[in-house]
Amino acid sequence: MTYLRFGIHLLLILALNYWILSFFFYRKLKRAVPHLEKLELPLPPKPPLVSVIMPACNEADHLELAVLSRLKSDYPNAEFILVDDRSTDATLQIVNRLAAQFPNLRIIRISELPDGWLGKVHALQKGLEAANGEWILFTDADVYFSPDLLSRSMAYCLSRDKDHLALLPQFLTSSLLLDTVISHFMRLLCLMGRLSKVEEPRSGAAVGAGAFSLFRRSALERTSGLEWLRLEVIDDIALRQMLKYNGARQAVASGIGLLKVQFYPSLKAMARGMEKNAFAAAGEFKPFRLIANVAALFILEMSPFIAFLPCWHPLMRLAGAATLLISIIVSILVNKWMRQTVYSAFLWPLGTIFMTLFTLRSGFLALRRGGIIWRGTLYPLALLRAHRRFSPRWRAEPNNRHS
Numbered sequence: 001m002t003y004l005r006f007g008i009h010l011l012l013i014l015a016l017n018y019w020i021l022s023f024f025f026y027r028k029l030k031r032a033v034p035h036l037e038k039l040e041l042p043l044p045p046k047p048p049l050v051s052v053i054m055p056a057c058n059e060a061d062h063l064e065l066a067v068l069s070r071l072k073s074d075y076p077n078a079e080f081i082l083v084d085d086r087s088t089d090a091t092l093q094i095v096n097r098l099a100a101q102f103p104n105l106r107i108i109r110i111s112e113l114p115d116g117w118l119g120k121v122h123a124l125q126k127g128l129e130a131a132n133g134e135w136i137l138f139t140d141a142d143v144y145f146s147p148d149l150l151s152r153s154m155a156y157c158l159s160r161d162k163d164h165l166a167l168l169p170q171f172l173t174s175s176l177l178l179d180t181v182i183s184h185f186m187r188l189l190c191l192m193g194r195l196s197k198v199e200e201p202r203s204g205a206a207v208g209a210g211a212f213s214l215f216r217r218s219a220l221e222r223t224s225g226l227e228w229l230r231l232e233v234i235d236d237i238a239l240r241q242m243l244k245y246n247g248a249r250q251a252v253a254s255g256i257g258l259l260k261v262q263f264y265p266s267l268k269a270m271a272r273g274m275e276k277n278a279f280a281a282a283g284e285f286k287p288f289r290l291i292a293n294v295a296a297l298f299i300l301e302m303s304p305f306i307a308f309l310p311c312w313h314p315l316m317r318l319a320g321a322a323t324l325l326i327s328i329i330v331s332i333l334v335n336k337w338m339r340q341t342v343y344s345a346f347l348w349p350l351g352t353i354f355m356t357l358f359t360l361r362s363g364f365l366a367l368r369r370g371g372i373i374w375r376g377t378l379y380p381l382a383l384l385r386a387h388r389r390f391s392p393r394w395r396a397e398p399n400n401r402h403s
Contacts, residue, residue: 011303019326032196037257041155051133055123056141060090075150083108083123125226138213146258163219163248167212167255171263180344184351198252208236219248231387233280238390278362290363
């Protein structure tokens with residue numbers, strides 16, 4: 001019993017420190033990551049050409065409004081390339097109709113996926129081959145732009161001499177429960193992703209954003225290119241790491257109010273959506289590492305509730321209550337910064353539970369199937385492990401360059 005009490009005391013101390021550190025990480029995040037919406041930076045008289053590349057696979061539900069939002073951009077020098085990656089729904093008909101109305105929209109149709117490529121990375125590569133821009137923007141098909149988003153982003157990069165900009169989007173959810181889960185995800189990204197250190201050249205912090213990744217073409221040409229990432233599941237962060245390896249000056253900013261993503265319509269859809277990335281991100285395709293990482297975070301976040309069992313001393317219950325109070329305060333602050341529903345901050349334990357279950361489910365399905373099934377294609381685990389480029393322990397040392 002003595003050892004059990006000691007273990008519970010230690011867990012409570014660790015949990016309290018975890019949430020206190022989260023509060024200080026939030027303060028650093030708020031100072032280091034600007035809201036692009038609040039910045040007023042001028043564009044040069046002749047801004048460079050930007051090629052906006054949009055891969056799409058069976059995105060008919062959101063595609064038309066999302067693409068129209070980009071075509072209405074007030075940036076004066078942009079071309080738009082949509083890559084239809086083997087869609088079987090109405091995606092191709094929608095984009096062909098839009099291309100007839102907008103001459104600066106080009107369509108690339110992929111009918112077969114070559115061996116040794118993930119579908120999305122291959123689609124990005126095909127878009128890149130057709131692009132003429134000095135700057136490249138990779139963006140997902142279900143993302144909505146404000147008219148001034150691209151102008152503000154380019155003004156930010158050019159005025160601050162950046163080579164690569166990732167924007168954090170605002171998520172559009174349809175229920176409080178979904179908002180609770182996405183709030184948990186964004187809290188972990190903002191507080192544990194070391195966003196405040198992204199601009200430090202020798203820092204290992206590198207945050208990807210599939211919704212919006214803007215970079216100089218010349219920065220990508222100093223690397224081994226997308227072919228090096230051809231079987232990388234977490235392609236957005238791996239791209240950012242690869243660029244930083246090779247000296248790209250990077251920045252991350254909040255696109256809240258300017259960049260919006262339509263989130264999954266249900267928890268079931270979210271669980272399916274996490275099948276591709278969760279095992280790679282949390283476990284690097286290693287089952288024991290997945291279980292250890294997920295269990296450690298779950299125990300750390302949920303341990304304050306143990307203090308409320310009637311067998312413990314009142315001081316322990318007081319420590320548990322203080323920890324929970326700090327956790328709610330941190331969750332509220334992050335939600336307000338991300339413009340998510342504040343009410344979901346009070347339900348953060350549900351977000352922890354669902355994200356834990358979805359992440360473990362991703363690993364279980366991948367192991368049972370022998371690989372990851374995405375967009376109808378099976379990618380064997382052995383192949384994905386052999387070509388894994390993303391590393392959560394990466395450091396920007398000169399001898400890690402991939403040129």
